[in-house]
Amino acid sequence: MKKKIVLLLVSLLLVSFMSTAVMAQDENYEKEYTYVINTMNVDSLLEDPRLDLIKEKFNVDFEFRPVNWGNWDERVRIWTASGDMPDVMWTDLQNKFTEYVNWASQGAYKPIPKFGDKYPNLQAIRDKLKSDDYWEINGELYAMPVPMGTVDWRDPLVDTFNFIYRVDWAKEVGLFNKDHEYSWDEMVEMAEAFIEKNPGENRKTIGIGGIGWAWPWFAGLRQTHQMNTYTVKDGEYVWAPAQPEFLAGIKETKKLYDQGIIWEDQPIANNDAAKNKFIAGELGIYFDNISVGVYSEIMNSITAADKNVELADVSPMFVTSPKGNYFAEELLDHWSATIYNPEMSDAKLARWLEIENYMAGKKGQRLSTLGIEGKDYQIDENDEVEILWEKDEDGNLINPYDTGVRFFQLTTMHDEFDLNNPNLADKIKNDVKSILRRKLEDDVYVNPQPYEVTWFAGDDYTRYNSRLGDTMAEVSDVIVSTNSMEELENKWQEYIDSKRDTVDIILEELNQELLKE
Amino acid sequence: MKAKINNLLSSIFEHKYIYLMLVPGLAFLLVFKYFPMYGIQLAFKRYMINEGITGSPWIGLENFLYIWSEPAFWRAFKNTIVISLMKLGLGFPIGIILALLINELKMKKYRRFLQTIYTFPHFLSWVIVSGIIFNFLGNTGALNSLLENLGLGQINFLMNKGIFRYLLVYSEVWKEAGWSTILYLAAIAGIDPTLYEAATVDGANRWHKIKYITWPGIQNIVVIMFIMTVGSIMVAGFNQVFNLYNEVVYDVGDIISTYVYRISFQQAPDYGVSTAVGLFNGVVNFMLLMIANTVAKKFGKSGII
Numbered sequence: 001m002k003k004k005i006v007l008l009l010v011s012l013l014l015v016s017f018m019s020t021a022v023m024a025q026d027e028n029y030e031k032e033y034t035y036v037i038n039t040m041n042v043d044s045l046l047e048d049p050r051l052d053l054i055k056e057k058f059n060v061d062f063e064f065r066p067v068n069w070g071n072w073d074e075r076v077r078i079w080t081a082s083g084d085m086p087d088v089m090w091t092d093l094q095n096k097f098t099e100y101v102n103w104a105s106q107g108a109y110k111p112i113p114k115f116g117d118k119y120p121n122l123q124a125i126r127d128k129l130k131s132d133d134y135w136e137i138n139g140e141l142y143a144m145p146v147p148m149g150t151v152d153w154r155d156p157l158v159d160t161f162n163f164i165y166r167v168d169w170a171k172e173v174g175l176f177n178k179d180h181e182y183s184w185d186e187m188v189e190m191a192e193a194f195i196e197k198n199p200g201e202n203r204k205t206i207g208i209g210g211i212g213w214a215w216p217w218f219a220g221l222r223q224t225h226q227m228n229t230y231t232v233k234d235g236e237y238v239w240a241p242a243q244p245e246f247l248a249g250i251k252e253t254k255k256l257y258d259q260g261i262i263w264e265d266q267p268i269a270n271n272d273a274a275k276n277k278f279i280a281g282e283l284g285i286y287f288d289n290i291s292v293g294v295y296s297e298i299m300n301s302i303t304a305a306d307k308n309v310e311l312a313d314v315s316p317m318f319v320t321s322p323k324g325n326y327f328a329e330e331l332l333d334h335w336s337a338t339i340y341n342p343e344m345s346d347a348k349l350a351r352w353l354e355i356e357n358y359m360a361g362k363k364g365q366r367l368s369t370l371g372i373e374g375k376d377y378q379i380d381e382n383d384e385v386e387i388l389w390e391k392d393e394d395g396n397l398i399n400p401y402d403t404g405v406r407f408f409q410l411t412t413m414h415d416e417f418d419l420n421n422p423n424l425a426d427k428i429k430n431d432v433k434s435i436l437r438r439k440l441e442d443d444v445y446v447n448p449q450p451y452e453v454t455w456f457a458g459d460d461y462t463r464y465n466s467r468l469g470d471t472m473a474e475v476s477d478v479i480v481s482t483n484s485m486e487e488l489e490n491k492w493q494e495y496i497d498s499k500r501d502t503v504d505i506i507l508e509e510l511n512q513e514l515l516k517e
Numbered sequence: 518m519k520a521k522i523n524n525l526l527s528s529i530f531e532h533k534y535i536y537l538m539l540v541p542g543l544a545f546l547l548v549f550k551y552f553p554m555y556g557i558q559l560a561f562k563r564y565m566i567n568e569g570i571t572g573s574p575w576i577g578l579e580n581f582l583y584i585w586s587e588p589a590f591w592r593a594f595k596n597t598i599v600i601s602l603m604k605l606g607l608g609f610p611i612g613i614i615l616a617l618l619i620n621e622l623k624m625k626k627y628r629r630f631l632q633t634i635y636t637f638p639h640f641l642s643w644v645i646v647s648g649i650i651f652n653f654l655g656n657t658g659a660l661n662s663l664l665e666n667l668g669l670g671q672i673n674f675l676m677n678k679g680i681f682r683y684l685l686v687y688s689e690v691w692k693e694a695g696w697s698t699i700l701y702l703a704a705i706a707g708i709d710p711t712l713y714e715a716a717t718v719d720g721a722n723r724w725h726k727i728k729y730i731t732w733p734g735i736q737n738i739v740v741i742m743f744i745m746t747v748g749s750i751m752v753a754g755f756n757q758v759f760n761l762y763n764e765v766v767y768d769v770g771d772i773i774s775t776y777v778y779r780i781s782f783q784q785a786p787d788y789g790v791s792t793a794v795g796l797f798n799g800v801v802n803f804m805l806l807m808i809a810n811t812v813a814k815k816f817g818k819s820g821i822i
Contacts, residue, residue: 473764
């Protein structure tokens with residue numbers, strides 16, 4: 001009997017040691033780490049129970065530095081230059097390769113270790129991404145891009161810049177097309193009709209407006225020149241602003257602005273001013289990056305602001321360019337990236353990468369999009385997800401989380417989930433899908449992403465390209481302040497001539513380095 | 518020499534509490550104005566973050582040559598001078614005139630009421646004032662609504678290059694004139710009142726008293742304020758311009774500090790270049806200060822140096 005008891009005790013001890021060893025292997029998180037991270041919507045994030053789950057699971061804590069769209073870039077630059085980087089710095093890397101190379105080469109960023117088998121989900125991201133290799137410097141990666149394009153049928157991956165418009169007003173002025181397809185002139189005619197006939201019954205109805213950062217290129221310039229800033233023409237790189245197509249685009253925008261079709265305050269409006277006008281029923285045609293998030297915000301706000309407006313009264317507007325084609329731009333397969341403080345220890349970075357690896361996996365993706373298992377969703381015996389969110393009086397699911405919280409998009413974007421979000425009306429999801437699908441049709445000219453130039457870090461290019469950063473400001477100036485097309489042409493030519501020396505230096509280097517045989 | 522030092526030390530010890538009161542102000546000056554001067558060497562270097570300011574390589578005058586060849590820099594330089602001179606010419610006398618007029622009021626309560634009204638805008642930040650200006654002068658603002666209703670059409674105040682500089686000057690006058698009157702009123706309060714009594718006996722009217730008593734009594738303060746204003750000509754008001762300007766008025770409204778802000782924070786930063794611009798700005802400022810001080814002394818007034 002004694003022997004049996006001893007045997008049982010030893011077996012129990014062995015089992016407990018083994019399970020402890022397994023736990024130690026799976027969750028060797030004895031040391032607590034605190035991560036300083038910059039992000040948006042910090043107030044909502046601090047109340048988010050998903051954050052507590054992460055903290056508990058990985059034995060970590062967080063200190064957040066709030067940023068917003070207006071100061072994000074500036075804060076990142078100041079933190080990097082002053083040596084006050086957060087541990088995990090979320091940054092918008094679009095068109096900032098020279099800065100990235102500059103800082104990374106000077107040791108401002110911590111190199112990211114190879115993922116391999118240790119972080120299989122992160123390795124899978126790198127295997128799928130095309131652009132991450134471009135971010136390597138001498139074989140080391142210093143920024144982890146956040147992948148977009150989780151939707152496989154989006155091939156090629158193109159932008160979602162688009163016009164949306166008031167369908168009810170279009171019907172009222174007698175210019176509605178049921179397939180929402182319009183030529184450029186038809187769009188302009190509709191905008192004029194909105195102003196003249198004032199279906200919104202405002203003191204003054206605006207024809208066309210756009211998100212602030214898209215001025216001055218969103219209504220004429222972009223659709224006319226259809227080029228990248230440095231583009232190959234007749235076998236060599238040229239500077240797009242000096243091309244006749246660019247001037248033609250400026251003139252098109254000026255024509256619309258002088259006729260009062262584009263909102264007169266557009267040049268000085270803040271980012272959301274035109275969107276708010278659209279929501280308030282003062283603007284008929286609005287341009288923006290029509291993602292699910294942006295579109296659902298507009299749709300929900302516009303129907304809440306005016307009970308007479310239904311979802312069917314707003315729709316994407318498919319407008320051909322002044323050239324007669326339908327234009328889109330190839331996107332990069334990522335947006336934003338995380339960069340790491342070089343003072344961070346390897347162990348601390350390893351813990352963070354485990355968090356990212358988890359977030360990139362199935363469970364982490366569900367946490368980001370659906371919430372906490374057992375509370376917000378459950379998996380049935382067929383491995384199907386059942387969402388347990390509360391429903392409103394119409395039976396629609398209510399997302400308990402703030403979708404603006406960026407922390408849960410530090411590893412991947414959720415465009416596939418967004419397009420199928422059960423919280424959103426079908427009309428909203430279908431409209432955004434229609435934009436994406438329309439841009440894949442055969443009649444669309446897709447301007448290719450200039451990978452070579454985007455990731456070019458030549459000395460002259462790095463030193464002098466920033467001198468051309470005032471081009472759009474100059475475009476805005478000539479559109480607003482000139483009194484005739486002749487004056488516009490002269491003023492624009494003056495600007496081009498003033499930049500000739502700088503442009504020639506850059507083009508010489510681009511042609512030498514990128515087009516050499 | 519030793520005796521002098523001993524005398525100095527014993528004098529300091531005798532008035533130790535007065536010297537102690539100087540300490541916070543001195544500490545502020547040292548920490549925020551003098552110590553950061555070591556960063557001026559960045560104007561002659563290419564900043565490398567891993568080397569820091571001291572270890573970054575020297576490149577001589579390369580940063581200066583870079584900015585001097587940049588048309589946007591000279592545009593900002595010209596705008597800074599023009600806007601500051603406009604503020605000096607149009608705005609500087611307003612504070613003096615206001616102080617002289619307020620001083621002539623007999624009703625004390627009314628004087629204090631006006632002083633409060635005029636001084637209050639000084640405490641508003643330019644963020645708030647620019648919001649007020651946008652609401653009032655914007656294309657859909659109160660003034661344009663009134664003009665439209667009167668059949669006079671709209672005026673694009675905020676994007677009009679001919680108006681923008683005046684907008685800067687007059688909004689600055691509205692905001693700061695009351696604050697500067699405090700100094701002049703204090704100076705006027707220091708004038709011996711028996712002079713006014715004697716003048717009254719001699720048959721002087723109000724204008725004579727202003728011309729022969731009040732104005733000479735505050736001239737020294739006016740000269741000192743003038744020299745200090747000239748010495749800050751190259752500042753031109755970053756907060757104001759940054760909140761009011763837009764791309765369309767860069768030609769007339771972009772000043773050196775807003776130009777430096779853009780090249781430092783809104784595009785790929787080169788801190789050597791932006792330090793070079795700041796140093797150039799400071800040197801020009803100092804030269805103007807010395808010129809104004811010398812001219813004031815030549816006219817028999819006391820300068821500040």
